[in-house]
Amino acid sequence: MSDSLSRFDLRILEQMQKDCSISTTELADRVGLSQSPCWRRLQRLKDEGYIQRQVAVLDRAKFGSSLYIWAYLKMATLTDEQRAEFVRDIQLIPEILECHTVFGEMDIVMKVIARSLEWYQKFIFDTILKLPGVQDIQSTVTLIELKSTTEIPLTGVQVGQAD
Numbered sequence: 312m313s314d315s316l317s318r319f320d321l322r323i324l325e326q327m328q329k330d331c332s333i334s335t336t337e338l339a340d341r342v343g344l345s346q347s348p349c350w351r352r353l354q355r356l357k358d359e360g361y362i363q364r365q366v367a368v369l370d371r372a373k374f375g376s377s378l379y380i381w382a383y384l385k386m387a388t389l390t391d392e393q394r395a396e397f398v399r400d401i402q403l404i405p406e407i408l409e410c411h412t413v414f415g416e417m418d419i420v421m422k423v424i425a426r427s428l429e430w431y432q433k434f435i436f437d438t439i440l441k442l443p444g445v446q447d448i449q450s451t452v453t454l455i456e457l458k459s460t461t462e463i464p465l466t467g468v469q470v471g472q473a474d
Contacts, residue, residue, distance in 0.1 A: 315359075315471050316361075316468065316469075316470060316471055317352075317470060317471050318470050319342055319343070319344055319349075319352060320352055320356060320361075320471075321465050321468060321470065322341070322342035322343070323338065323342050323349065323352055323353055323356060324356065324361060324362070324465055325465055326338055326341050326342060327353075327362060327365075328461070328462040328463065329462070331365040331366075335349055335350045335353065338353070368461065371424070375426070376426070376427070377424050377425060377426055378424070378425045378426075378427070378428070378431070378452055378453065379408075379422060379423070379424060379425075379452075379453040379456065380422075380423045380424075380425050380431055380450050380451065380452050380453070381420060381421070381422060381423075381450065381451045381453070382420070382421040382423055382435075382439065382448055382449075382450050383417040383419070383420050383448065383449040383450070383451075384417060384418060384419035384420075384421065384439070384445050384446075384447070384448055385416075385417050385418060385445075385446045385447035385448075386418040386419060386444045386445060386446060387444040387445075387446050388444075389443060389444045393443040393444055394443075394444075396443050397442055397443045397444060400442050400443070401421070401442065404438060406423050406424050406425065406434065407421050407422070407423055408422045408423065408424055409421065409422040410422075417447075417449065428452070431450070435448055435450075
């Protein structure tokens with residue numbers, strides 16, 4: 312799919328990852344296009360799913376103290392119905408920011424935002440251990456966030472033939 316991207320498309324995507332609130336005029340200036348072609352390219356990138364949604368990134372410190380905790384789950388063998396229930400359940404828990412299946416000793420890794428360690432301990436017993444198939448949990452508490460970004464690096468992405 313990326314072979315249909317031009318160098319202008321990549322510039323647009325890079326700028327949108329930095330700040331999607333800029334006007335089309337400002338975006339066009341930054342990528343070196345006039346406003347109408349820039350707007351059309353931006354709409355195409357949205358229509359083709361390169362841009363899934365536009366969101367505001369909040370400063371979590373403004374909302375009080377919080378911790379990021381990585382929870383590693385060992386799962387029992389689940390039926391298709393239980394697996395679907397597990398996925399539905401985690402989608403409804405706002406404190407689970409990310410959830411991935413992984414290879415290795417554990418089966419699932421979750422990024423959880425927690426108000427405190429005491430809160431997290433209650434969350435484990437009241438929420439995580441009640442999910443279908445959860446057998447064991449190991450957790451890692453982060454101390455300091457050294458880097459956090461949502462930007463996907465676009466350097467090296469193959470450029471299509473036409474601009």
